[in-house]
Amino acid sequence: MERTPQLKRDGVRIAISGDLNQVNAAALRTALLPLLSPPAALQLDLSGARELDGACLQVLLAAQKTIAGHGGDLVLSASSPRVQAVLEASGALRFLQPQGGTP
Amino acid sequence: MSDDFSSFRAEFLPEANDLLARLEAGLLEMRSGEASEETIHAMFRAAHTIKGGSGSVLMPETERFTHGMENVLDALRAGKIKAEPGTVQLLLEGVDALRGLLELEGAGRPVPASDFREKLVVAYKDISSGRAVAAGGNKPTRAIRPRIVRVYFRPAAELFSLPIDPLPVLEAVAAMGQVRERHLHIAEVPTLEELDPARCCLAWEVILETTATADELRGQFLMVEDNAKLDVSDLTPADLEERAQRRAKSVADALVEDGVISPSVAGEAARGAEEQAELAIVRKARLTGRVVKEAVGAQQQAKKAVESSSIRVDTIKLDTLVNVIGELVIDQARLTRLATLEGNLELISVAESMERLARSLQEQVLRIRMVPVANTFNLCRRIVHDAGEKTGKKVRLDIEGGETEIDKTVVEQLADPLKHMVRNAVDHGLESPADRKKAGKPDEGVLKLSAAHRDGMILVTLQDDGRGISAEKVRKKAIERGLITASSSLSPQELRQLIFEPGFSTAEQVTELSGRGVGLDVVRRNVQALHGTVELDSNEGQGTTFRVRLPLTLAIADGQIVQVGPCFYVVPLLAVVENLRPVAGQVRTIEGQGEVIRVRGQVFPLVRLHEFFNLPTARTNPEEALVVIIGHADQPYGLMVDEVVGMQSVVVKALRNDLPRSPGVAAATILGDGSVAFILDTRSLFTGAFGSLALAGA
Numbered sequence: 169m170e171r172t173p174q175l176k177r178d179g180v181r182i183a184i185s186g187d188l189n190q191v192n193a194a195a196l197r198t199a200l201l202p203l204l205s206p207p208a209a210l211q212l213d214l215s216g217a218r219e220l221d222g223a224c225l226q227v228l229l230a231a232q233k234t235i236a237g238h239g240g241d242l243v244l245s246a247s248s249p250r251v252q253a254v255l256e257a258s259g260a261l262r263f264l265q266p267q268g269g270t271p
Numbered sequence: 272m273s274d275d276f277s278s279f280r281a282e283f284l285p286e287a288n289d290l291l292a293r294l295e296a297g298l299l300e301m302r303s304g305e306a307s308e309e310t311i312h313a314m315f316r317a318a319h320t321i322k323g324g325s326g327s328v329l330m331p332e333t334e335r336f337t338h339g340m341e342n343v344l345d346a347l348r349a350g351k352i353k354a355e356p357g358t359v360q361l362l363l364e365g366v367d368a369l370r371g372l373l374e375l376e377g378a379g380r381p382v383p384a385s386d387f388r389e390k391l392v393v394a395y396k397d398i399s400s401g402r403a404v405a406a407g408g409n410k411p412t413r414a415i416r417p418r419i420v421r422v423y424f425r426p427a428a429e430l431f432s433l434p435i436d437p438l439p440v441l442e443a444v445a446a447m448g449q450v451r452e453r454h455l456h457i458a459e460v461p462t463l464e465e466l467d468p469a470r471c472c473l474a475w476e477v478i479l480e481t482t483a484t485a486d487e488l489r490g491q492f493l494m495v496e497d498n499a500k501l502d503v504s505d506l507t508p509a510d511l512e513e514r515a516q517r518r519a520k521s522v523a524d525a526l527v528e529d530g531v532i533s534p535s536v537a538g539e540a541a542r543g544a545e546e547q548a549e550l551a552i553v554r555k556a557r558l559t560g561r562v563v564k565e566a567v568g569a570q571q572q573a574k575k576a577v578e579s580s581s582i583r584v585d586t587i588k589l590d591t592l593v594n595v596i597g598e599l600v601i602d603q604a605r606l607t608r609l610a611t612l613e614g615n616l617e618l619i620s621v622a623e624s625m626e627r628l629a630r631s632l633q634e635q636v637l638r639i640r641m642v643p644v645a646n647t648f649n650l651c652r653r654i655v656h657d658a659g660e661k662t663g664k665k666v667r668l669d670i671e672g673g674e675t676e677i678d679k680t681v682v683e684q685l686a687d688p689l690k691h692m693v694r695n696a697v698d699h700g701l702e703s704p705a706d707r708k709k710a711g712k713p714d715e716g717v718l719k720l721s722a723a724h725r726d727g728m729i730l731v732t733l734q735d736d737g738r739g740i741s742a743e744k745v746r747k748k749a750i751e752r753g754l755i756t757a758s759s760s761l762s763p764q765e766l767r768q769l770i771f772e773p774g775f776s777t778a779e780q781v782t783e784l785s786g787r788g789v790g791l792d793v794v795r796r797n798v799q800a801l802h803g804t805v806e807l808d809s810n811e812g813q814g815t816t817f818r819v820r821l822p823l824t825l826a827i828a829d830g831q832i833v834q835v836g837p838c839f840y841v842v843p844l845l846a847v848v849e850n851l852r853p854v855a856g857q858v859r860t861i862e863g864q865g866e867v868i869r870v871r872g873q874v875f876p877l878v879r880l881h882e883f884f885n886l887p888t889a890r891t892n893p894e895e896a897l898v899v900i901i902g903h904a905d906q907p908y909g910l911m912v913d914e915v916v917g918m919q920s921v922v923v924k925a926l927r928n929d930l931p932r933s934p935g936v937a938a939a940t941i942l943g944d945g946s947v948a949f950i951l952d953t954r955s956l957f958t959g960a961f962g963s964l965a966l967a968g969a
Contacts, residue, residue, distance in 0.1 A: 194468045230461060236558055241560070
């Protein structure tokens with residue numbers, strides 16, 4: 169059954185759960201926008217995400233650009249195995265992986 | 272390694288190489304669908320003899336490997352399997368492997384293990400036993416050797432609204448080989464505020480080491496290719512080096528190369544003070560400082576790697592080195608000869624060892640001059656694009672074998688004829704989209720440009736899937752132009768070769784012809800000037816294939832040394848079809864044509880070399896002399912000499928420009944005994960002897 173993304177910010181950590189697919193890409197964008205205010209270094213917890221497709225990946229990368237525009241960063245702190253595999257296969261880890269290794 | 276069999280091996284090797292050349296020629300015929308039953312039998316016999324011979328002179332690896340090829344050829348001649356393109360390709364790759372084996376084992380050197388060879392052995396076993404057919408068709412058309420392939424994919428902007436996810440496609444592509452590099456291009460991704468989630472702004476570039484064909488890779492994109500930009504192309508070592516150099520240049524260049532920032536952002540960043548460039552990138556591209564910092568580290572590493580891996584050398588210095596080593600090889604050959612005459616065994620041994628070293632040195636230096644043909648091939652992409660635009664034709668250019676290396680001089684001189692051929696193929700070879708539709712073909716015409724090493728030469732092939740060349744129309748034009756008479760009995764294949772004649776080189780004729788013709792005489796002349804050949808095959812309605820064969824280098828030539836009176840000459844081996852001693856009545860004089868020689872029902876004009884160069888000789892009777900059949904595509908002929916002395920690789924010495932040029936002489940060389948021999952230009956020798964081209968059968 170389709171699960172719309174649920175977002176929760178706790179300090180610098182943003183946890184996203186649900187199905188991160190094209191159907192939900194617009195909802196993800198809308199939910200993420202108000203959460204991107206400083207502090208500068210935010211962490212992304214995708215351990216509750218069941219899937220991640222290209223459209224939602226693009227939303228996350230755009231979010232990182234917004235944060236970078238404020239002089240900050242958005243890095244991955246945790247991810248489910250499926251999401252981790254997608255990030256690797258897509259080449260996105262270069263941008264989301266914290267410096268010096270895997271989350 | 273030296274053993275009692277070394278002398279037997281030395282005797283066996285020339286025969287084995289000759290058989291290998293025949294086997295290869297047969298396979299090439301087979302690949303073009305021209306091999307007769309007798310050709311297949313002859314190929315089997317060649318493999319069988321190589322196997323038997325190598326076993327008897329203790330070359331076990333050669334024997335084992337040839338056994339596998341022999342089994343495939345046996346199955347082919349018995350009709351148990353068909354000559355599928357994949358099978359022929361595997362056998363051709365086997366010829367290359369066998370050539371290497373003969374060189375190593377023939378010299379008594381140890382043979383290192385080779386995965387490539389083992390894969391071929393397994394493939395031969397499967398094919399000859401019919402297993403390959405059962406396992407999905409006897410069609411292993413892919414090259415076993417993995418290539419480095421660049422896959423660039425920029426999905427259509429509307430892809431996410433369809434909705435289709437491109438990521439599984441990229442995972443499937445990655446599974447088709449070993450991923451060397453993977454770059455997610457985010458240069459076009461805006462900030463979240465500006466993002467339209469339904470529009471795709473991403474692109475990918477994957478560098479893959481794979482045995483999959485370009486078509487197989489493209490096939491993965493079937494569901495996502497509408498309005499997408501997809502490029503699948505082989506990368507040569509030179510391409511990879513260029514990429515590394517671009518990445519090493521500056522961090523901005525590296526980030527542009529990886530699609531992380533756009534060239535305009537890089538340009539803006541570069542305009543700032545150098546120490547602020549990274550900061551400018553961070554700000555303008557909205558990248559995090561972490562990503563840019565990592566890019567700086569990678570760029571510095573790339574810079575170090577590039578700086579330590581190569582140096583630039585002036586080609587003039589390289590040419591001087593080639594010449595000096597050429598002299599060294601000549602003097603070395605003299606030394607070996609003198610040592611042999613002296614009969615001093617120790618001196619002979621030292622001389623032979625030095626000779627090997629000198630040859631090796633020469634090979635290494637010549638290798639430095641070798642460059643991949645990719646750069647020249649890539650020039651054709653623009654030509655295809657421009658010609659396609661101009662003619663309103665949709666054309667795709669597939670390039671294969673761009674990594675094939677050839678002497679710098681040859682590759683530079685190949686560029687013009689090649690560009691000409693490619694332009695011609697688009698202009699005249701391919702049909703308009705409407706005509707293609709009528710013929711039941713896809714809108715997009717395909718040109719395939721490939722290069723490969725074959726038989727010590729480079730074979731460049733240009734193939735189109737256009738309308739082909741009508742032999743009948745060529746025939747009519749040739750009669751109109753007076754190139755042939757109405758009674759000429761030329762085969763369709765022979766007729767098509769007429770398009771290389773100058774008489775076909777006007778635009779008017781090309782528009783009337785359903786083929787090509789502009790300047791192909793110039794193409795042939797340029798190729799022949801490089802001591803190469805050009806020929807074509809064509810099937811009406813299906814397309815045309817041009818094959819250009821060129822020597823790998825102009826600095827050394829394989830030649831047959833012939834003697835006439837007191838002089839020696841070198842006949843380029845490429846031109847030699849066979850040598851024969853005429854029997855009584857085989858050489859005759861035909862009124863109006865001069866002397867001819869009849870060989871197996873064919874009549875060839877005869878040139879007496881001693882008469883041509885006005886040399887004294889005792890052998891004026893053809894039955895006491897030898898005739899070398901010279902095989903030019905347009906006019907084979909016989910060349911009468913006193914003796915064939917042997918075959919040899921000779922160092923080509925250009926003749927001084929201020930000396931008058933003599934017809935029939937291309938260059939000179941110095942033989943092992945220090946004497947000078949002229950290298951014959953077999954084409955100008957013929958025209959010098961007969962004045963003009965007399966077409967066979969015309």
